[in-house]
Amino acid sequence: MRPVVVHPWEPRRRRNPLLALYRWRYELALVGVVAALVYLGQVIHWAAPLALVLTGIVVVATWEPARRAVGDRCRSVVVQHRLRSAFRQLWLTTWDGRAPAILWTAPCPEGLRVHLFCPAGLSAGDFTVEVRKTLAAACDAREVRVEPNPQHSAMVALVVVTRVSPGERGVPGET
Numbered sequence: 686m687r688p689v690v691v692h693p694w695e696p697r698r699r700r701n702p703l704l705a706l707y708r709w710r711y712e713l714a715l716v717g718v719v720a721a722l723v724y725l726g727q728v729i730h731w732a733a734p735l736a737l738v739l740t741g742i743v744v745v746a747t748w749e750p751a752r753r754a755v756g757d758r759c760r761s762v763v764v765q766h767r768l769r770s771a772f773r774q775l776w777l778t779t780w781d782g783r784a785p786a787i788l789w790t791a792p793c794p795e796g797l798r799v800h801l802f803c804p805a806g807l808s809a810g811d812f813t814v815e816v817r818k819t820l821a822a823a824c825d826a827r828e829v830r831v832e833p834n835p836q837h838s839a840m841v842a843l844v845v846v847t848r849v850s851p852g853e854r855g856v857p858g859e860t
Contacts, residue, residue: 708765708766708769711758711762712762722734722737722738725737757792757797760797760847761790761791761792761797762790764790764797764799764824764826764845765787765790765799767823767824767825768787768799768820768823768824768843769784769787770823771819771820771823771824772784772785774823775816775819775820777807777811777812777816778807779804779805779806779807780806783804783806784804785801785802785803785804785807785841786801786802786804787799787800787801788800788801788802793844794848795844795846795847795848796826796844796845796846796847796848797844797845797847798842798843798844798845799842799843799844799845800840800841800842801840801841801842801843802839802840802841803839803840803841804839805839808833808838808839808841809831809833809838809841812829812831812841812843817829817830817831820843820845821845821846824845824847825847826845826846826847827846827847828846829843829844829845829846830843830844830846831843831844832844
């Protein structure tokens with residue numbers, strides 16, 4: 686009998702379909718909204734969904750808080766997907782292939798705050814300087830800071846710095 690060889694590119698765990706639905710919830714919600722608009726156009730009139738979409742575009746384009754909220758939410762979705770890919774590429778997983786779970790992403794003054802739940806075997810200490818540099822490059826950010834939770838060692842917050850403060854210019858460390 687031959688030994689079982691696990692290659693790095695093969696998944697070591699079975700995929701969880703509910704987890705996939707949770708990870709792609711924003712994209713699935715967008716598909717649902719498009720389907721609802723198509724249905725609305727068939728039931729009422731073809732111009733009704735067009736009017737709704739144009740109204741939404743005008744509101745987002747002219748109202749600063751709406752534009753900022755939509756931009757922050759889009760950025761948080763992209764950062765979540767990029768972090769999940771970077772965790773796999775960096776082998777920032779447990780022995781059985783579990784990566785840190787992204788619980789929530791919220792805007793903060795520096796950019797985004799990503800709340801993670803690290804499975805047993807991973808902690809804030811695994812986010813070394815090199816790992817943080819790679820995560821920052823993956824997220825197209827200036828830097829990534831790690832803030833461990835003082836009460837729960839499995840909870841970690843990553844601060845993905847995407848915004849430049851008004852007094853700061855250039856790359857840190859350069860003159």
